[in-house]
Amino acid sequence: MKLEELRQIREKVEKQMRLREGQARIKIIVGMGTSGIAAGAREVLKTFLEEVEKRNLTEVIVTQTGEKGLSSKEPIVIVKEQEKPDIVYGSVTPDIAKRIVAEHIVNGNPVSDYVIEIGA
Amino acid sequence: MAKKNTILICNGAACISSGEERIKEKLINKLSEKNLTEEVDIIETGCMGPCQFGPLMIVYPEGSFYIKLNEDKIARIVEEHLLKGRPVKEFTWATPESRRIGEEKKQLPFFEKQFKIVLSNCGRIDPDSIEEYIGTGGYEALGKVINEMTPEQVIDEIYKSGLRGRGGAGFPTGLKWKFAREASGNEKYVICNGDEGDPGAFMDRSICEGDPHAVIEGMEIAGYAIGANQGYIYIRAEYPLAVKRLQNSIQQAKKYGLLGKNIFGSSFNFDIEIRMGAGAFVCGEETALIASVEGKRGMPRPRPPFPANHGLWDKPTIINNVETLANIRHIIIKGSNWFNSIGTEKSKGTKVFALSGKVNNTGLVEVPMGITIKELIFNIGGGIPNNKKFKAVQIGGPSGGCIPENSIDVPVDYESLTNLGVIMGSGGLIVLDEDNCMVNMAKFFLDFTVDESCGQCIPCRAGLRQMYNILNRITRGKGELEDIDRLEKLSNIIKKTSLCGLGQTAPNPILTTLKTFRDEYIEHIVEKKCRAHVCRFEDAEVKDKDEKILKVS
Numbered sequence: 311m312k313l314e315e316l317r318q319i320r321e322k323v324e325k326q327m328r329l330r331e332g333q334a335r336i337k338i339i340v341g342m343g344t345s346g347i348a349a350g351a352r353e354v355l356k357t358f359l360e361e362v363e364k365r366n367l368t369e370v371i372v373t374q375t376g377e378k379g380l381s382s383k384e385p386i387v388i389v390k391e392q393e394k395p396d397i398v399y400g401s402v403t404p405d406i407a408k409r410i411v412a413e414h415i416v417n418g419n420p421v422s423d424y425v426i427e428i429g430a
Numbered sequence: 431m432a433k434k435n436t437i438l439i440c441n442g443a444a445c446i447s448s449g450e451e452r453i454k455e456k457l458i459n460k461l462s463e464k465n466l467t468e469e470v471d472i473i474e475t476g477c478m479g480p481c482q483f484g485p486l487m488i489v490y491p492e493g494s495f496y497i498k499l500n501e502d503k504i505a506r507i508v509e510e511h512l513l514k515g516r517p518v519k520e521f522t523w524a525t526p527e528s529r530r531i532g533e534e535k536k537q538l539p540f541f542e543k544q545f546k547i548v549l550s551n552c553g554r555i556d557p558d559s560i561e562e563y564i565g566t567g568g569y570e571a572l573g574k575v576i577n578e579m580t581p582e583q584v585i586d587e588i589y590k591s592g593l594r595g596r597g598g599a600g601f602p603t604g605l606k607w608k609f610a611r612e613a614s615g616n617e618k619y620v621i622c623n624g625d626e627g628d629p630g631a632f633m634d635r636s637i638c639e640g641d642p643h644a645v646i647e648g649m650e651i652a653g654y655a656i657g658a659n660q661g662y663i664y665i666r667a668e669y670p671l672a673v674k675r676l677q678n679s680i681q682q683a684k685k686y687g688l689l690g691k692n693i694f695g696s697s698f699n700f701d702i703e704i705r706m707g708a709g710a711f712v713c714g715e716e717t718a719l720i721a722s723v724e725g726k727r728g729m730p731r732p733r734p735p736f737p738a739n740h741g742l743w744d745k746p747t748i749i750n751n752v753e754t755l756a757n758i759r760h761i762i763i764k765g766s767n768w769f770n771s772i773g774t775e776k777s778k779g780t781k782v783f784a785l786s787g788k789v790n791n792t793g794l795v796e797v798p799m800g801i802t803i804k805e806l807i808f809n810i811g812g813g814i815p816n817n818k819k820f821k822a823v824q825i826g827g828p829s830g831g832c833i834p835e836n837s838i839d840v841p842v843d844y845e846s847l848t849n850l851g852v853i854m855g856s857g858g859l860i861v862l863d864e865d866n867c868m869v870n871m872a873k874f875f876l877d878f879t880v881d882e883s884c885g886q887c888i889p890c891r892a893g894l895r896q897m898y899n900i901l902n903r904i905t906r907g908k909g910e911l912e913d914i915d916r917l918e919k920l921s922n923i924i925k926k927t928s929l930c931g932l933g934q935t936a937p938n939p940i941l942t943t944l945k946t947f948r949d950e951y952i953e954h955i956v957e958k959k960c961r962a963h964v965c966r967f968e969d970a971e972v973k974d975k976d977e978k979i980l981k982v983s
Contacts, residue, residue: 319561329491330436331493359431
């Protein structure tokens with residue numbers, strides 16, 4: 311092995327380890343309260359995980375949170391990006407999840423039709 | 431599929447014995463039951479530290495630190511946290527305001543005063559994965575020394591860092607390497623001493639189990655520095671998990687070309703083999719260890735000549751402790767100035783301790799040199815359980831001594847501890863409270879050293895046995911006041927005339943307890959009373975240790 315090869319492995323694994331410890335540029339958080347799950351949040355979360363993997367997005371983590379108190383708009387998805395306001399989506403379906411990844415995460419344009427709140 | 435959670439489960443020996451495997455199985459079953467298997471990653475790590483609270487696991491990205499796990503707790507954690515995203519706070523070791531392990535570590539007194547260099551990967555990476563080790567900067571230091579430094583520069587850097595042997599004696603590591611470098615001969619050896627034998631010590635085991643590649647990388651750098659191509663890890667056979675992980679790591683490193691021939695494409699070759707210790711305490715003594723590696727009976731020989739000149743197969747050899755070697759890569763990467771800035775004037779860096787006995791947070795801790803014994807026991811250790819009164823702490827195992835309450839402000843550094851008549855030792859700290867009898871404690875350690883004496887020199891073989899018999903009489907109410915003088919006299923003779931470190935230090939537990947707890951000895955002799963209610967005086971018959979053997983000889 312050459313030193314450059316070692317550094318390549320290091321770079322790759324370091325990134326993975328940072329992600330698993332929760333340090334990421336973008337976090338996609340799916341509301342997984344009872345009403346969220348009832349409204350289909352599990353499928354939405356799965357779709358996000360698949361899309362992130364498919365597109366090999368190495369600076370993004372997909373995670374979950376409990377009830378947000380907006381039952382009528384479930385499934386709720388929050389996109390947290392460093393140095394930008396949080397974007398909250400409502401009534402997200404697997405198809406919308408795919409659009410959020412393609413348009414918002416990759417290209418930086420929130421899918422405005424489904425944005426229900428823009429946080430601080 | 432990408433993962434939404436990563437679970438680190440502590441797979442250190444303490445958590446394994448408290449049921450880690452059962453917990454992991456339950457976790458896997460429960461995840462599959464809830465259809466979460468694909469979304470969650472499970473990684474088994476080395477020791478996370480707070481062994482008292484095992485089995486332990488951390489769930490990321492939230493960083494929830496779950497403690498004292500059982501099957502019911504796992505079921506709820508999967509249901510609530512992993513499925514619904516609601517960490518089960520009442521099962522975590524968190525202060526109410528903290529949610530993430532990062533913040534938690536700052537807020538929990540157990541972590542607050544710790545400083546992790548050697549243990550930085552323990553409990554954080556999968557020790558069976560070389561890639562994870564590389565991900566934390568592993569083998570970068572080896573690459574640096576081979577590509578950018580001469581052996582002399584490596585030795586100079588280690589010398590300037592102030593690193594001293596962590597096996598207990600505190601000899602400057604750089605100097606040891608320099609002697610071996612300058613010794614004549616083409617064939618030289620590096621030995622890693624993992625024969626951790628002190629009762630209550632598990633530092634080296636935890637490092638070998640939790641970050642085995644760090645030990646291997648340290649040995650390779652040592653080999654490069656002194657001009658050796660072969661290393662041996664001498665480790666206790668009683669540490670099967672550590673042996674397994676080291677073996678696996680050696681194979682992985684060879685597969686990646688980080689061990690073996692032409693490392694990093696250079697002309698440097700280095701190979702490592704494992705030798706298992708057969709259970710004799712004295713084999714931790716370096717000359718006995720060499721004999722054992724050579725396939726002979728593990729017996730010490732007089733020094734000088736020192737192993738740096740006449741070691742394994744009479745060739746120049748360095749023997750470094752596991753923890754010493756695990757420091758090396760950090761010093762090479764971050765520099766001697768960085769290492770030098772941690773600790774006290776003469777003791778640099780950190781020390782790993784195994785906290786055990788009568789203390790709330792038992793476990794594995796790493797602290798900067800210079801921290802006081804008091805902080806170690808009362809801040810990190812969380813004090814004494816059940817509102818009992820602190821009595822003393824035994825440091826350095828059977829070769830060390832006890833530090834009583836009026837001296838616990840002593841800083842942890844080689845010189846301050848030596849001035850107290852105790853030693854740094856390898857890192858065992860056994861906390862004693864008012865329910866421990868100091869005479870009986872001294873007898874316990876002497877019982878150990880009598881059994882472990884190799885029998886070669888008379889002071890150790892016969893002298894320790896006589897001391898044990900005297901202590902045995904005292905703890906049975908058959909002692910006389912002159913016995914105290916006899917103990918002191920024997921101690922001083924044995925310390926001065928024994929061949930190796932075992933005999934030279936074995937009287938320390940008796941001498942230090944005689945110094946500060948003499949009244950307890952006198953109480954046993956005169957009043958036939960044990961204030962801790964440990965010793966029993968009703969038995970009329972007191973037998974000497976191994977009476978039959980004594981009569982035959």
